Amino acid sequence: MTPTARRSAASMALALTFSLAVPHAFAQQQQPAAVPTDPITVLVGQLELEKYKATIKSLTKFGDRRQGTLRNRQALDWIEAQLKAYGCSNVERLQYQFTEPAPRGKPAVAAGGGAGGAPGQGGSTLFGNRAPTGVNNDPMKQPDERLRALNAEPTPLGTSLRENVYCTKIGKTRPDEMYIVSAHMDGIGFGEAANDDGSGTALVMELARIFSQPGVETERSIRFALWNNEETGLNGAAAYVEQRKDLQGIESPKGSGKYPEPKWLGMIQHDMMLFDHGMPVPKLDAAGKPVLDAKGQPVYELPKEQRLEADVNIEFQSQSKQSEGSAKLAWALRAANDRYATNYPAAVGFHMTNTDSTPFMDLVPSISLRENERGQQIGAGWNPHWHQPTDLYANYSDKDFLLGLNAAQTTLAGVAKLVGAKVAK
Template sequence: MKPVVALSLALACAGCAAQAQAPAPAPLAAAADPISSLVGQLDLEKYKATIKSLTKFGDRRQGTERNRQALDWIEAQLKSYGCTNTERLQYQYTQAAPGDPAPKRAPGIPSGGAGGPPGQGGSTLFGNRIATGVNNDPMAQPDEKLRALNSELTPVGTSQRENVYCTKVGSQHPEEMYIVSAHMDGIGFGEAANDDGSGTALVMELARIFSAPGVETDRSIRFILWNNEESGLNGATAYVNQRKDLQGIESPKGSGKYPEPKWLGMIQHDMMLFDHGMPFQKIDGYGKPVVDEQGKPVFVAPPEQRLEADVNIEYQSVSKQADASAKLAWAFRAANDKYATRYPASVGFHMTNTDSTPFMDLVPSISLRENERGQQIGSGWDPHWHQPTDLYANFSDKDFLLGLNAAQTTLAGVAKLAGLRIKK
C-alpha cells in the first residue's frame, strides 16, 4: 500500500466563508513509477469527505448566497492544499424574468442518428428510457432543513458571477498547460452531490495531490471550478471569451510568467457516481409488471452499481479538434487500463452539454462522466439528475468508487502528458 499524504479536510459551513487551514502535506518519496506513486495518494474517504462538505451548501444554485459561500470554501481548500495562487474570473450573467425567452446555451451539436430517436451530441437513443427534467418545486424536497437552505432563488437581472481556479506552474514549460475542470453549481433543490459535487471533489483532490511538496510537472496544470454550468455553460464560455486570445503571452515581458498558458488539452468532469445501467420495468408485490394509467410500462433504475459499470470518456466527432480530441481520449483510456483499480473506461464520440463544449473547436477537449451524456443520461439512466434526490446519502461506496476511478484515470493521464517528476 502506498503512503497517504497527511491532510485533514476542513468541514464546510453553510453560513461562513472562513475555513480552517489544513496542515502542510508531507513530501512524497521518489518512486520508480512516479505516476503510480501519485495515484496511490488518492483516497476514497478523502474524496467522499470533500463531496460531503460541498453538500453543506445545498444545491449551490448560481447567483445565490450559498453558491458564493461554496466558492469561498473551495478557494480556502485549494489554498490549504498548497495551491496558493488561486484566482477568480469574473463575468456578468443575466437571469431572465419568468416568461422571458430562455437564455441560449453555448453552441450546440447536431443531434440524432440512424437507428432510433435523436439524442444529444449526435447520439442515438436505444432501449428503455425514463422521462427526464429539472425539478423546480422546492416542496418536492421533504427535508425541511435542506428546503430552507435551498430557498433563495437566483435573482432576476444582470449581476456578477465568478469561477475559481488555481494553477500548478510547470517547471520547464510554464507557457503551456492542461485544464482540469468541473462545475460547482447545481439545481434541483437537493444537495447536487453527484451533479456536480462528484466532479468538483475530483478536481479538488487532484489539485491537492499535484500541490504536494516534491511534485513537479514540466507543463502547467490549471484546476478550474466553473459556475453557471446549469444555466447554459456560461462560466466556461466567459472564460473562453476572456482568455483565448491571451494564451502563451508572457506578462510582464521578461518575467517568465504566463497568466494564460497555451491550452494543450481540456478535461471536464460532470457527474461521476451513478452507472446502474438501463432502467427496467417495475414489478409489483405480486410479481406483475407495473403500468401507468395509460397502460404504459413504468420503468425504474436498478438499485446497485452494475457489474459492467465504467467511466465514460467522450469527445465530439464533429468539432474542429476531433482528431486531436480522439487522441486525447484514447490516451486517457490507456491511463485507465494501467492505473485504475476497479472500473474500466470506454471512449465515445458524442461529448455534449458540458463545460468542455465551448473549448472543443479551440483545443483537444474531452469529458469524463458516469454514462454517455446523450444516449444514457439523456434517457434517464440516472434518476437523481436535477432532482431533490441528488443527495450524498443516496450513493453507496460502490458509487463513490466509480468517481475515485475517474480520478485515478485523470490523474494518471494528466501526469503523463504534463511530465510528472517527484523530487527526492
C-alpha cells in the same frame, strides 16, 4: 619440492582464492538493479476513497449551490479556501456578468421501452428502455425541511456578477503550456447536487491537492478550474474562453518567465461521476408482475446497485474543429485507465455535448468524463437523481463513489504523463 610441484601448489592456491573471492564479487554484480519508482503510481496512490467522499460531503452542506445565490457564493469561498490550504499556487477568480439563463432544451419525457428512439443530444441515438428526465423547479418536492430552507433563496433576476475559481500548478520547464482540468460547482434541483456536480468538483479538488504536494514537479502547467453557471448554459466556462483565449502564451511582465494564461494543450471536464446502474427496467409488484401507470404503460425504475460492468465514459465531439486532437487526448486517458485504475474500465465515445468542454472544443483538444454517455444514456433517464431533490449524498453507495474515484485515477494518471510529472524521493 620440485619446480613442477611448486607450480601445481601455487595454481591450487590461486584457484582456491579465486573460488572464494569470485562468488562474492559475482553476487554483488548480480544484485537486481533498483527499479525506479513510477511517479504516476505514487501520485495515483495518494487518492483515497474516504477523502474523495469527504470533499463531496463538504460541498453538500451548501445545498444545491444554485448560481447567483448566497449558498453558491459561500461554496465558492469554501473551494477557494481549500485550494489555498492545499498549497495550489495563484488561486484566482474570473468575474463575468450574467443576465438570463440560456433556454434549456426540451427534456426527454418518454417513459418506455423498445429499441431505438429519438436522437439524443450530441448526435447519438437513444436505445433501449427510457425513463422521464427533466429539472425539478418545485422546492416542495424536497421532503427535508432543513434542506428545503437551505435552498430557498431563488436566483436573482436581472444582471449580476458571477465568478469562477481556479488555481494553477506551474510547470518547471514549460510554464507557458498547460492542461485545464475542470468541473462545474453549481447545481439545481433543490437537492444537494452531490453527483451533479459535487462528484466532479471533488475530483478536480483532489487532483489539485495531490499535484500541489511538496516534491511534486511537472514540466508543463495544470490549471484546476471550477466553473459557475453550467446549469444555465455553460456560461462560466464560456466567459473564461471569451476573456482568456487571446492571452494564451503571453509572458507578462515581459522577461519575467510568468505566463498568466499558458497556451492550452488540452481541456478535460468532469460532470456527474457516480451513477452507472444501467438502463431503466420494468418495475415489478409483489407478485412479480409489471407495474402500470394510469395510462396502462409500464413503469420503469433503475437498478438499486452499481452494475458490475459500470465504466467511466470519456467523450470527445467528432464534429468539432479539434476532433483529431480530442480523440488522441481521449485515448491517452483510456490508456491511463488501463494501467492505473483499480476497479472500473473506461470507454471512449464521440458524442460529447452539453458540458463545459463544449466552449473549448473548437480551440483546443477537449474531452469530458462522465458516469454515462451523455446523449444516449443520461439523456434517456439512466440517472433518476439528475436535477432532482434526490441528488443527495446519502443516496449513493461506496460502489458509486468508487466509480468517481476511478475517474480521478484515470485523469490523474493521464495528466501526470502528459505534463511529465516527477516526485522527489
